[in-house]
Amino acid sequence: MQIATWNVNSLNVRQEHVLAWLENNPVDVLALQETKLTDDRFPSAAFAEAGYYSVFTGQKTYNGVALLSRDAPTDVEFALPGLVDEHKRVIAATVAGVRVIGVYCPNGAALDSPKFDYKLDWFAALAEWVAAEAAVHDRLVLTGDFNVAPRPEDTHDPDKWEGRILCSPPERAALEKLLDTGLTDCWRLFEEREGRHRFTWWDYRNGGWARNAGLRIDHVLASPALASACRDCRAHVGERGRKRPSDHVPVVAEFEL
Template sequence: MQIATWNVNSLNVRLPHIQAWLEKTPVDVLALQETKLTDDKFPIDDLREAGYHAVFNGQKTYNGVALLSKAAPQDVVHALPGFEDDAKRVIAATVDGVRVIGVYCPNGKDIDNPSYTYKLEWFGALARWLADELSRHDKLVLTGDFNIAPRPQDTYDADKWEGRILCSEPERAALQTLLDAGLADLWPLFEADKEGRHCFTWWDYRNGGWARNAGLRIDHVLATPALREVCTGCKAHVGERGRKRPSDHVPVVADFDLG
C-alpha cells in the first residue's frame, strides 16, 4: 500500500500535474492540501476517470484538503471535532482498513503574530482528537503539510532558521506531542538514502529557492507502530518541483508491505 501527501497550492492550477503523476505513480491514497476550491468546484469527474474516489473539504482562495483513494473511503471526518475553525484543514477516512488523516496545519506567519497562537491551539486540538482516533485504529497514518521542520537538518540553513517560524521550540514541541502519542516520523527511517534536494519537501517561490536548493522538510508522514514495522520506504518525488508552474511542495510517498 502506498500513501502519499502533496500540498498542491491550488488544485485548479495543478490538476494536470496530479493526473500525470498519478498515472505514473498510482498510489493507493493521496492526501492533498491547499486545494483552494469550494466543494462545488472540486473536479470529481476528472479524478474518477483517473481511478480515484475523492472526499474533500474546501473553501475559496485559501486552505482546502482532500483524500483521493482507489478504494472507497469509509467513516469520513471533515473537521477537528470540538474546535471551532472556519479554515478547512482536516479530512480523514478509513481506506482498506487503514485510517488516513490528512491535515493542512496553520503556518503561524510569525512568532509574534496572533496566527502563531492559533497554530499552537490548533495543534493542541489535533492532539486531543488524535488520542481518540488512536484508541480506535491500530493502523493509522497522519499526513500532510505540518508547516514545521522537526530538526535543524530539515532546513537548508539551520543558523538562519532556528527559532524562527516553522522552526521554533513551541512548534516542534507541538509536533513532538503527536509523536509521543504513539506515531513515528517515517522519513528518518530511510534518511541514508537522501541527499541534495531529496532532503526537503518545500522550496519557496521567492529568491530562487528551488535553484539554490533552499528547502525545508515540512511535509510529513506519521504512522502507528503497526505501520512503522511494515514501512519499506518514504521519499519525496522532487522532480515535480521542476515542472512548469509547479507547486512549491512535492509529493511525499510512504510504502507499506501489508501482506
C-alpha cells in the same frame, strides 16, 4: 500500500500535474492540501476517470484538503472535533483498513502573530483528536503539510532557520506531542538511503528551488503497526522542477501490508 501527501497550492492550477503524477505513481491514497476551491468545484469526475475516489472539504481562496483513494473511503470526517474553525484543514477516512488523516496545519505567519497562537491551539486540538483516533485504529496514518521542520537538519540552513517560524521550539514541541501519541515520522527510517533528498518545500521567492533552499515540512506519521510495516518514505523532488510547480512536492510512504 502507498500513501502520499501533496500540498498543491491550488488544485485549479495543479489538476493536470496531479493527474499526470498519479498516472506515473498510482499510489493507494493521496492527501492533498491547499486545494483552494469550494466543494462544488472539486474535480471529482477527472479523478474518478483516473481511477480514484475523492472526498474533500474546501473553501474559497484558502486552505482546502482532500483524500484521493483507489479503494472506497468510509467513515469520512471533515473537521477537527472540539475546535471551532472556519478553515478547512482536516479530512479523515478509512481506506482498506487504514485510518488516514490528512491535514493542512496553520502556517503561523510569525512568532509574535495571533496566527501563531492559533497554530499552537490547533496543534493541541489535533493531538488530542489523533490520540483518540489512534486508540481506536491500529493502523493509522497522519499526513499532510505540518508547517513544521522537526530538526535542524530538516532545513537547508539551520543558522538562518533555527528559532524562526516553522522551526521554533513551541512548534517543534507541538509536533513532538503528536509523535508522543505513538506515531513515527516515516521519513527518518529511510533518510540515510542513497540519493535521498532532504526537503519537501522550497519557497517560490529568492530562487529557493535553484538554491535548494528548502525545508522538510510535509510528513507521513504512522502508528506502530504501520511504522513497522513501512518500507520507504521519500520526496518526489522532480515535481518542483516542472512547469508552474507547487512550492511543495509529493511525499510517498510505502507499507508492506
